[in-house]
Amino acid sequence: MKINFFKYFFLIILFFTSVIIYLSLVGIETEKFNQQIKDTVIQSNKNLDVSLKKVKLILDPFKFKITAKTVGATIYYRNKPLELEYIKTQISLDSIIKNKLVSSNFKVATKSIFIKDLVQIVRAANNKPELLILETFIKRGHIILELNLNLDENGKIKNDYEIKGLLKEGELKFIKRLIFYLI
DSSP: OHHHHHHHHHHHHHHHHHHHHHHHHTOEEESTTHHHHHHHHHHHOTTEEEEOOOEEEEEETTTTEEEEEEESOEEEETTEEEEEEEEEEEEEHHHHHTTOOOEEEEEEEEOOEEHHHHHHHHHHHSOOHHHHHHHHHEEEEEEEEEEEEEBOTTSOBOTTOEEEEEEEEEEEEEETTEEEEEO
16 A cells, blocks of 8 residues: 555656656747737737747746747837847746736847837837937948846836847938948
């Protein structure tokens, strides 16, 4: 009797350990949370929308968090698309159990986009005259951005965000004979 109990107990422990190792190393891909992510994005800003592909979930059993990453997503601000390389965040296991996605940190990387398109999207969000002037001076160029955003409990972006970028073939033209080339 005791041998059977220990055998089954050992098999159950082995099964759960195997599942945890699999979820920690390989993870799973799902579309189950896409609608919740969209709702969270729309709740933070009514002008935002997001188009997601499959989300890959990897378990971090030591921090009790799941890393969620999607590749090839597109964010729309007032129907203007911004193609992304990836979106990555960590979600606590407690928020998944409560069926409410709560994340405090997002990492977002864009694909190569035209600088003028980026300024237009920023202008749509924050219409300042400086951005209109900048948009008229930009003649060409591409930029790749990497953003690290921290969110508060209400889903609003904190002021400790970090933006890194790579600028390619930029050209600003202020007047006919004054041209700046950004390499």
